[in-house]
Amino acid sequence: MRRYSRITGTGSYLPPRRVTNDDFVAQLAEKGIETSDQWIVERTGIRARHFAERDVASSDLALEAARKALEAAGITAEDIDLIIVATSTPDMVFPSTAAILQGKLGIHGCPAFDVQAVCSGFVYALTVADSMLKSGVATRALVIGAEVFSRILDYSDRTTCVLFGDGAGAVVLEASDEPGILACDLHADGRHVDILCVPGNVYGGQILGDPLLKMDGQAVFKLAVGVLEKAARATLEKASMTESDIDWLIPHQANIRIMQSTARKLKLPMEKVIVTVDQHGNTSAASIPLALDHGVRAGQIKPGQTLLLEGVGGGFAWGAVLLKL
Ligand code: UT7
Numbered sequence: 001m002r003r004y005s006r007i008t009g010t011g012s013y014l015p016p017r018r019v020t021n022d023d024f025v026a027q028l029a030e031k032g033i034e035t036s037d038q039w040i041v042e043r044t045g046i047r048a049r050h051f052a053e054r055d056v057a058s059s060d061l062a063l064e065a066a067r068k069a070l071e072a073a074g075i076t077a078e079d080i081d082l083i084i085v086a087t088s089t090p091d092m093v094f095p096s097t098a099a100i101l102q103g104k105l106g107i108h109g110c111p112a113f114d115v116q117a118v119c120s121g122f123v124y125a126l127t128v129a130d131s132m133l134k135s136g137v138a139t140r141a142l143v144i145g146a147e148v149f150s151r152i153l154d155y156s157d158r159t160t161c162v163l164f165g166d167g168a169g170a171v172v173l174e175a176s177d178e179p180g181i182l183a184c185d186l187h188a189d190g191r192h193v194d195i196l197c198v199p200g201n202v203y204g205g206q207i208l209g210d211p212l213l214k215m216d217g218q219a220v221f222k223l224a225v226g227v228l229e230k231a232a233r234a235t236l237e238k239a240s241m242t243e244s245d246i247d248w249l250i251p252h253q254a255n256i257r258i259m260q261s262t263a264r265k266l267k268l269p270m271e272k273v274i275v276t277v278d279q280h281g282n283t284s285a286a287s288i289p290l291a292l293d294h295g296v297r298a299g300q301i302k303p304g305q306t307l308l309l310e311g312v313g314g315g316f317a318w319g320a321v322l323l324k325l
Contacts, residue, residue, distance in 0.1 A: 119313025169289025
């Protein structure tokens, strides 16, 4: 019998401190940085973001999201035999945030590692977990996207600091006789590493280079709208399906205009797109599982429906996962 992987539970978590555009505009004005709610909403669709407190790390956000996903799947942490965390804002240089999370979940022994593919991290992690479940290496995985981007923002750069927020989203992925994940499509193009990066590094006990986020927004935007359509079509082709089979598009939540463009190209009405960017901004690897969990808990996404998950960002890296819930 063929072995597949299926999502059996979702969960998410946003840290309690919610900063609306108006709050943020006022805070930035005190530092002489000029921006407005109108600009942010018109250009991005973002209305608020959540920021974690200083002593809260990605693993803490991941833990909250993981607990909810485990509860939704009706299992406990002891049932998990694989943990993959997608993050670009890990707790430490090493060990992995996944290993730290494993400790916080009170379990030990199962493999735990991080995947670093920035805003595509969750679709990368889900694809890796799917492969490991299909090949029999694991049977019940926790796949999580967790980020504290507030730590790496340059609050003197209005072109980037208004865009990002903190959060985590998680799924339980279980081996199954029924699909599940239908097709995956991953890519990267290292010629574009400079358009979205945090170039600093640790060297001899000091930070070498700039440790804050840099982005050429227009370059990222242009590349994103092209590659997202291709990745979507590639997964549909692999699964012998068409756009009309998609019940929900769950794109990376970076900019409403990118989502609208992808939906248009796939001839999907916006009613079939899960949009949460307004509530939490760009949470990088956390944004897709956050949106997925939101759609499930709001009763929009139902069991048996076909979902297309799409990520894009730093690397330049992108990908899509087509699945039946
Ligand atoms: O997560 C990974 C994926 N990331 C993305 O998908 C992000 C992709 N890029 C974007 O979403 C958009 O490019 C941005 C939202 C970053 C920028 O939107 P844009 O429509 O490309 O704006 P722009 O960079 O062309 O800037 C337009 C104007 C500029 O002023 P001038 O030169 O026309 O006078 C900027 O200086 O808007 C100005 N501007 C701002 N004004 C008020 C830039 N940031 C701000 C701001 N407030 N926060």
